Amino acid sequence: MFLFTEKIGNSQLFNILFIMRTTIVISFLPVLTTTQALQDAWLASIITFFLSALCVYLIGRLALIFPDKSIIQYSQELLGSWPGRLFSLFYPGLFLFMGATDLRIYGELLRSVFLPETPLIVIQSSIVIAAVMVVYAGLEPLGRMADLIFPVFTLSILFTLLFPVVEADFGNLQPVLYNGWRPVLFATLTPVAIIAQYAHLTMLIPSVVEPQKALRSALSSLLWASLILVFAALIVVAVLGADEGARAAFPVFKLIRAIRISEFLERIEAFPTFAWGLGLFITLSVNLYSLSKGLSQLCRLKNHRHLLLPLAVILSTLALQGYSDFLEIRSFFKPQVAAPFVFFLLLFPLAVLWTAYFFKKKDSVF
Amino acid sequence: MSIKSGLLQKLARVLLRKIKNTRKPNAKKTDWKPKELPGLGDFNDLSQREKAFQDLPLSNRLEDNLQLFRQVTGESYDVNIQEFQSGPEKVPAALLYIDGLVDTNALEITLHSVKVDIFLTNMDEVHKKNIFETTRRRLLSVIESRTTGNMAELYYGISIGRTALLFDGTARALICETQGWNVREVSEPSAEASIRGVREGFVESIRTNTSLVRRRIRSPNLWIESMEIGSLSKTELAFAYIKGLVGEEILGELRSRLKNIKVDGILGSGYIEDYISDNPCSLFPSLLSTERVDRVVGNLLEGRVAIFVNGSSFALIIPAGFDSFLQAPDDYFEPFPLGAFIRVLRYISFFIALFLPGIYVAVLTFHPELLPVPLLLRIQAAREGVPFPVVVETLFMEIVFEVLREAGVRLPMIVGPAISIVGALVLGDAAIRAGIVSPGVVIIVAFTAIASFTIPSFTLGLAARILRFLMLFLGAAFGLLGVQFGLLVLLIHLVSMRSFGYPYMxxxxxxIWGDMKDSLVNLFWWKQVYRPKLLGYREPRRQPPGQKPQQPGKKE
Structure with a gap:
């Protein structure tokens, strides 16, 4: 009688997307570290928001035309059975790739900050096993985990960013637009590419309680995450200086290490690391969920849980083998590399689907 | 020698009995023939016996009925059969009851009416044919009574303290309410103490318990359903709820789960808990058991269901969420900021009780750089000369403490404090002086122990005690990463749990923002306008808003 509905509330969708976005964007602050925007990183963050919002709108709007279907299902409806399947392979591939990259970044972060002698596989397993467990338990527990993690995560991040304010030197933010608009616009490319995370909307919307409000939840989560990003970019540049911030691997952690509140509170980076672990757990679980759910729909399997374990193994292996060290991840996130790659995976199928939709609409099928 | 003679005596006795038995039918000649009862012989096993007397009808003859009754109950010494003759026609009659379960006064009244008062009635009415009806209608009107024509029903009646009255010539029995046995007095529950709370706690009698609840909720919409569970023990079980407030699906689920219980005996509400719990393998309790009347009433008013089991002073409350296990009565009887403060303190203590040893071991083993240098130096200096790694030290002290705690519970009240003095002071102090453990570990373990004592629910405390060891191992093996993993797995387990459809967390x-008013903190009573959203959804408002008291003449 108590049916286990695989539903998540709209606020849970907001929490999930907010945590995912903030986790990745804060961790290595791509607006600052990937290009030479330097002290204008905060400006780049603002522009990032508008460009990302456009992408999210494109993704979400199409998904809302088929509120009870995932992208795997409606692409088959729009393009026909076999071309549809071919095009819907893009998104699981994207999820797999993003999950692996996020996982590797987390491993590198923990290895560099806390556990220099621990093998990467151990660090990664601690998150992957938990993620597999929660996806196995279902989407509902996943949404609830997001509910639990959201306040802890947000408070930790805010404290991390607010503590250093005492040491901020806002003179570091000048001169504004010293190199003109070009590097600023260039710096937005990578963070906008990371908006590929919102492709999860196409898998999550069928499970949302009120799908019509899902796009609004997604956009507001993007807005709040962007505010935090702007704030982080400001604080990092103000405290560390633009050059040092851009050179650091993980600027926010460098920031928190650099400050001493008092004799006693000197090494508080455990808190952001903890928050980051929780955030990555959510990110990875959603990736695993979308991946297994997508593949099971593609192959018309009844239960996506059977795919979970093999996919988790593939994902961890990819995370281990995909990059040789952190420098490689960093060079991958250069806008020249990351943006075309991700935009191809993300926007090309989207463009095809939109076109197909308009043609079909003309033929008044819908 | 003595053994041999004992054996000889026994042999002789057996032989004698055999001779007697063979002679018995010849010696005692009556026209009465023992009715052959399949299933009630000496060599019939329990299930056959239970089945045999289930639907035995009573007979017209008193002798038959008594013989049957003796076959059913055997020679149980507490089962009394009082035979007498009633009325001017000297109709043979019998009173059946069990000693110790009946109220002697009520028994006296019954006897008096059938022996003496019967002469006050009309002669016609006490004729053998209608003496039964007369007694029922006219004589026993003071005492509540019912009739039955079934041996099983008769026996179950007297087994809860009723008295059965049988007349010759009537194939039915009169069951009179004469219950009256000793029950423990209503007293303050010792396991759930409170400062300003209600001092009444439940007792082992289900009637007393339901009456305690009924006295506090006088609405006719307090419904109490009852059923019997246990093929042998026939334990009475009742569940109380407020009709129209509780979701019917919860009640339906509860009824079906209770009906599915097939067991020989129920000795306490813990048995029921095992049978109807949603998460039997979980360390965390999914039913709230309490001895406090105010707690049960408060939960009923929120739209939950309370289950009472006869013979157990613990009521079960369903559905229960994690937050109900960290609520204590005093939160509600103290004004808002104080009650809220101790509530928050309890949540923090729960996390300390779970994680502190694990974090201590993890930090000292893997991340000593996280500690401020003076503190680290201090700890390291104190650890100088300790021959074990931190984890062994901590594990050792934790085990010592757990053993001490268990010993303190098992020992009689008078010896308890002595043990804690020996354990805590002597053992702890000696261990430090001998250099086996460092003072830091003792501080951590002691603080963890004290924190775990603040958890109001014993079951939740147990869960924390067990999981603490798990966190300790994870912390020792993988550092803070392991503790984080443990936390995640724990949370995943908690969020996937449900108690009768109610999400555990x-x-x-x-x-649910609206329900935060009584979870992490509890606000003023006049602020709690709505019932919990998932429980009291049928009637969400419990009071009109805006009841904040104001000083006279002062305007908002």
């Missing part, structure tokens, strides 16, 4: 996950 509500209102934290799923997050």
């Amino acid at each position: 509500a209102p934290f996950a799923p997050f």
